[in-house]
Amino acid sequence: MESKNKNDHSILRIEGLKKYFPVRRGFLQKIHGWVRAVDDVSFEIERGKTMGLVGESGCGKTTVARLILKLLESDEGKIIFQARDISRFSEKEMKPYRKEIQIIFQDPFGSLNPRMTVGQCIEEGIRISGIKHASRRKERLEDLLKMVGMSPDSADRYPHEFSGGQRQRIGIARALSVEPSLIVCDEPVSALDVSIQAQIINLLKDLQDQLGLSYLFISHDLNVVGYLCNTISVMYHGHIMEFAPSEDIFNHPCHPYTISLLSAIPDPDPDKKWYVKLSNGPISDSDGVLEGCKYQDRCSIAETACRKDRMVFEKVGENHFVRCWKAAKNI
Amino acid sequence: MIDRRPTNDWPLLCVENLKVYFQSNGERARAVDGISFEVREKETVCIVGESGCGKTVSALSILGLIPTPPGEIVDGQIIFSGQNLIKLDEKEMQKIRGNHISMIFQEPLTSLNPVFTIEDQLGEAVKTHKSINAEELNRYCIQLLNDVGIPSPEQRLNDYPHQLSGGQRQRVMIAMALSCDPDLMIADEPTTALDVTVQAQILKLLRSIQQKRSMSILYISHDLGVVSAIAHRIYVMYAGIIVEQGNTDQIFRSTRHPYTQGLLASLPSLSKRGKRLYSIPGSVPNPAYKPAGCPFHPRCSHAILSCQDEFPEMCDYGEGHQARCPVLFKSKGYKGPNEMLKNTMS
Numbered sequence: 001m002e003s004k005n006k007n008d009h010s011i012l013r014i015e016g017l018k019k020y021f022p023v024r025r026g027f028l029q030k031i032h033g034w035v036r037a038v039d040d041v042s043f044e045i046e047r048g049k050t051m052g053l054v055g056e057s058g059c060g061k062t063t064v065a066r067l068i069l070k071l072l073e074s075d076e077g078k079i080i081f082q083a084r085d086i087s088r089f090s091e092k093e094m095k096p097y098r099k100e101i102q103i104i105f106q107d108p109f110g111s112l113n114p115r116m117t118v119g120q121c122i123e124e125g126i127r128i129s130g131i132k133h134a135s136r137r138k139e140r141l142e143d144l145l146k147m148v149g150m151s152p153d154s155a156d157r158y159p160h161e162f163s164g165g166q167r168q169r170i171g172i173a174r175a176l177s178v179e180p181s182l183i184v185c186d187e188p189v190s191a192l193d194v195s196i197q198a199q200i201i202n203l204l205k206d207l208q209d210q211l212g213l214s215y216l217f218i219s220h221d222l223n224v225v226g227y228l229c230n231t232i233s234v235m236y237h238g239h240i241m242e243f244a245p246s247e248d249i250f251n252h253p254c255h256p257y258t259i260s261l262l263s264a265i266p267d268p269d270p271d272k273k274w275y276v277k278l279s280n281g282p283i284s285d286s287d288g289v290l291e292g293c294k295y296q297d298r299c300s301i302a303e304t305a306c307r308k309d310r311m312v313f314e315k316v317g318e319n320h321f322v323r324c325w326k327a328a329k330n331i
Numbered sequence: 332m333i334d335r336r337p338t339n340d341w342p343l344l345c346v347e348n349l350k351v352y353f354q355s356n357g358e359r360a361r362a363v364d365g366i367s368f369e370v371r372e373k374e375t376v377c378i379v380g381e382s383g384c385g386k387t388v389s390a391l392s393i394l395g396l397i398p399t400p401p402g403e404i405v406d407g408q409i410i411f412s413g414q415n416l417i418k419l420d421e422k423e424m425q426k427i428r429g430n431h432i433s434m435i436f437q438e439p440l441t442s443l444n445p446v447f448t449i450e451d452q453l454g455e456a457v458k459t460h461k462s463i464n465a466e467e468l469n470r471y472c473i474q475l476l477n478d479v480g481i482p483s484p485e486q487r488l489n490d491y492p493h494q495l496s497g498g499q500r501q502r503v504m505i506a507m508a509l510s511c512d513p514d515l516m517i518a519d520e521p522t523t524a525l526d527v528t529v530q531a532q533i534l535k536l537l538r539s540i541q542q543k544r545s546m547s548i549l550y551i552s553h554d555l556g557v558v559s560a561i562a563h564r565i566y567v568m569y570a571g572i573i574v575e576q577g578n579t580d581q582i583f584r585s586t587r588h589p590y591t592q593g594l595l596a597s598l599p600s601l602s603k604r605g606k607r608l609y610s611i612p613g614s615v616p617n618p619a620y621k622p623a624g625c626p627f628h629p630r631c632s633h634a635i636l637s638c639q640d641e642f643p644e645m646c647d648y649g650e651g652h653q654a655r656c657p658v659l660f661k662s663k664g665y666k667g668p669n670e671m672l673k674n675t676m677s
Contacts, residue, residue: 056526163614193381193553198597198610205607220527223556227599227608250601264531266556 010044010080011182011214012068017041017077019063037063039238039294041077042313045182045231050208050215052229052246054222054261060238061218065184068216069101070094082181099128099178106187108167112159118145118170119155125177144173147210149203165196172203176211184216189224201228222265226250231319234258237294240313244320254316254327256299293324301326342369342410343547344393344515349407351388351397353618360618362388364571365406370515375541375548377558380568381594383615386551389568390517393549394434395424412514429456433508437520439500443492449476449503450488456510475506480536498529502536509540519551534561555598559583564651567591570616570626573645577652587646587654589631625655633658 019038022031037060045051053061066072068079070086079087086097105111112121122141131137142152148169159167168188175183185204189197201224207213219225225232225246232249234242234257242255253259292307293299299306305325313321314328322328351363363385370376378386391397393409393416409416411432416424428434433456436442444452453472457463463471469488476484479502492500501521508516518537522530538561541548552558558565558579565582567575567590575588586592596609613630616622622629628638635658645653646660654660 056528165614193615194555194594195381195597195611196614198599198608201599202608202610222527223601224599226601227603246601246604260528264528266531266534266554266560 009046011047011082012045012216013078013080014044014064014068015042015078015080017064017067017079018075019060019067019072020075036238038067038074041235041238041240043231043233043240043243045214045216047181047214048208048212049230050217050228052225052232053216053218053235054220054225054232055235056220056261058237059235061235062186064235065103065186065216065218068184069103070098099125100180101182101184102175102178102180103184103186104168104171104175104188106190108164108171108191109159111171112167112174114159117156117158118150118162121159121170122155122174122177125174129178140177144176147176147207148173149199163196165192165200168192168196168200169203172200172207176207180213182214182216184218186218187220188217190219190221197224204228222250222261234261239294239311239323241295241324242320242322243313244317248317248320252317252320254320254322254330255295255324256301256327257295260298295324342371343374343412344370344549345408345410346389346393347408347410349389349392349409350405351385351392352403352405353401354403355401358619361571361621362402362618363392364621366566366568366571366573368566368573368576370547370549372514372547373541373545374563375537375550375561376564376566377550377552377562378566378568379552379555379558381553381615383570383618384568385571385618386568387519390434390519390549390551393517394428394432395419395421426460429508429513430460430511431513432515432517433511433513434517434519435501435504435508435521437523439497439504439524440492442504443500445492447491448488449490449492449495453488453503453507453510456507460511471510475510476503478509478540479503479506480532481506496529497525498533501525501529501533505533505536505540509544509546512544513546515547515549517549517551520553522557523552523554530557537561555594567594570621571618572626572655574627574656575654577648577654578650581648581650581652585652587648587652587659588656589633589659590627591654593630633662 017038018040020034020036023033023035024030025032041064043051053064055061063072067074074087077087078085081097081101086094119141122144123137126137126140131140141155145152145154150166150169159170162170189200192200204215205228208215217225217229229246231243231245233240234255236257242249242258249258250262253262292309293311296302296306311323311325313323314325316322316328346369347367349363349366353360353362366389378389380386388397392404395416397404404417416427450472453475454468457468457471472488473484476487481487481499481502495503522533525533534557537548540546550561562579564578565576566573567582567588569590575582575586575591582591583595586595593609593611597611599608611630616626624639624641625643628634631638638658643655643657645655646657647653
């Protein structure tokens with residue numbers, strides 16, 4: 001994917017990222033094959049903007065998050081953050097960058113240490129951000145809590161005393177405590193009720209406007225992604241199948257997988273009988289596709305060429321790319 | 332048992348003023364606080380609401396699955412085929428469960444027994460309620476798996492639940508629920524844990540089964556999108572009561588309760604880009620400490636003084652559409668959920 005934006009505009013650029021996990025069998029644990037969890041993934045996130053990464057379970061989106069956070073080492077590819085290639089950085093070299101990229105998790109109940117008060121949890125980050133005086137740290141703690149819509153006296157309470165939505169706010173305050181520039185949001189609202197979801201989405205948007213944050217927003221919920229994200233990458237079995245600005249993904253989807261995802265969203269408009277357009281084919285869960293397009297087993301327009309050739313990411317519009325030679329030809 | 336099959340103008344299931352309370356630590360949680368609803372023949376009725384509203388407790392009460400203690404049905408009736416299910420003893424309820432009323436749950440992996448094969452579990456309900464020999468049972472199980480769209484059913488019979496995908500396990504659960512040809516299937520958030528494309532297939536399957544077997548479905552969900560796609564009629568629950576009921580068109584096009592309006596307005600979508608999402612202020616009340624009067628009033632932008640003291644009655648908008656808000660009923664000029672969104676943006 002050509003990057004027309006030079007380093008000034010992009011906060012994160014991923015090029016040809018790969019992560020393969022070995023499958024070991026037998027007494028001697030010989031390598032039997034590879035799970036190609038992340039396979040030639042490339043995208044770019046502009047400073048101050050949000051990119052959505054959508055796909056179904058097992059597509060590799062959480063692995064991408066871990067690679068970006070350097071919780072996992074990639075096998076190949078580049079991770080260019082703020083114009084530096086951090087993909088092969090040692091732990092020592094990564095240290096100053098750790099605070100720049102933070103994460104908010106999906107499970108508000110599992111991601112907070114139950115033995116630490118809210119204040120202790122957030123203070124860890126405040127101390128790392130280098131504020132020396134205790135009174136200034138306390139001020140910062142109060143500011144952070146207010147920023148996420150929590151009262152300052154939450155600091156002395158424990159996570160179990162709060163609801164799911166409130167814990168998510170605490171998680172956001174924790175991520176903000178080290179003053180990051182990029183936050184990976186891994187399904188942050190999937191476990192929340194509709195009315196709380198709206199509150200958290202509004203909060204994330206406000207914080208982005210106030211602090212100039214960039215987000216990588218991982219979700220399987222296309223409605224949330226369509227609302228919040230500037231651009232969207234659609235992922236399937238380790239591959240990015242389509243990338244475009246949100247309006248184009250929804251209004252001019254190209255890849256057959258994107259089209260099937262969009263048609264599967266139950267539509268609250270009772271006039272649109274969405275279920276009529278669904279295909280009847282069974283969904284294969286195997287990653288057994290070794291040659292050709294990964295989507296060939298489920299694809300309604302697959303041909304012989306799709307089963308042999310490696311699909312390339314092709315440009316089909318202004319900032320719109322698709323990994324399907326047929327879809328690209330039809331534009 | 333009086334086996335009186337309902338005619339078209341008699342509801343299959345009629346729940347009247349159901350109250351289910353839970354007692355623990357000196358607190359009494361009024362989880363279901365006087366709800367009435369009905370399911371007619373060949374109908375899909377959805378109960379929709381957020382966590383803690385009482386929808387799952389309502390569903391479990393129908394089949395007598397509420398643990399007692401700490402739970403207790405303190406009032407109301409559940410009339411099914413002419414009988415009040417609350418008055419039946421365990422032995423009589425067992426003849427109903429799996430047979431006339433069956434249930435499918437949210438998490439198929441925890442609802443299927445991991446140490447029994449698919450065939451064992453599929454056959455269990457059939458063996459309990461009908462007399463059938465092993466060969467017939469095997470053929471019937473294969474047919475059931477076919478009906479729910481599982482490929483290579485003969486091989487799948489010998490599998491264990493962990494060998495199947497999430498979508499396939501849910502199909503097996505549906506097959507189990509269908510095995511005795513029930514009149515009513517209760518589905519408690521069956522697609523929440525599934526991917527969107529798998530969810531779409533399961534919903535399509537439920538629709539086709541309902542049409543083929545003339546079965547009724549009571550579908551519990553928090554997902555308004557799913558509900559709009561499959562429901563004939565909808566009941567919206569909040570804090571243990573029903574706040575609005577109507578058909579899909581009425582609920583989604585001309586909702587008449589501030590809570591339903593708030594829910595619809597807070598759904599994110601591409602069309603709302605650039606505008607602030609409406610969000611209902613405050614949070615759901617603790618079922619043990621509900622506010623007096625209308626339970627929604629502390630969060631309601633339409634609340635007036637009387638909402639704090641008087642419990643609101645259902646207001647009738649005609650053609651089966653009712654909403655529990657006298658304030659909106661009396662006011663004029665209401666247009667729809669988009670109105671609420673516009674008001675919050677200025």
